[in-house]
Amino acid sequence: MALTQQKRDEKRRAKAERLQEEDLRLKVRPGTKQALAEIMEWARVEENGEAMTLLIHRIHELGPEAARHFLSAPRHEIVISKYVAQSLERFRISRELRAPALMLGEDPDDSGLLVLSKR
Numbered sequence: 001m002a003l004t005q006q007k008r009d010e011k012r013r014a015k016a017e018r019l020q021e022e023d024l025r026l027k028v029r030p031g032t033k034q035a036l037a038e039i040m041e042w043a044r045v046e047e048n049g050e051a052m053t054l055l056i057h058r059i060h061e062l063g064p065e066a067a068r069h070f071l072s073a074p075r076h077e078i079v080i081s082k083y084v085a086q087s088l089e090r091f092r093i094s095r096e097l098r099a100p101a102l103m104l105g106e107d108p109d110d111s112g113l114l115v116l117s118k119r
Contacts (some may be wrong), residue, residue: 007119026052036051036052039051039055059071
């Protein structure tokens with residue numbers, strides 16, 4: 001006799017509990033999905049879950065230094081060109097000439113906000 005859907009679900013839940021399985025959900029964008037698809041193709045792995053499990057275990061085998069290397073996010077370096085720096089400096093100077101900064105304690109209502117009226 002075949003198992004009913006309810007019995008199959010109970011059996012699956014019991015097995016998952018016995019093995020201490022836990023669902024980890026991951027939302028990805030197209031670039032990440034494409035990268036995983038290529039890795040799966042290279043390794044001849046057919047299931048996303050299997051590929052991610054293998055990746056986790058292989059990186060763990062490499063140890064903390066290598067894991068930090070693989071999991072460190074690339075940081076963008078902000079470089080201000082000479083032209084932009086000159087433009088910012090000109091803006092700062094012209095702003096100071098138009099509306100000098102308030103001295104400490106000159107805020108009329110101590111709100112931290114200053115409304116400048118047009119002259």
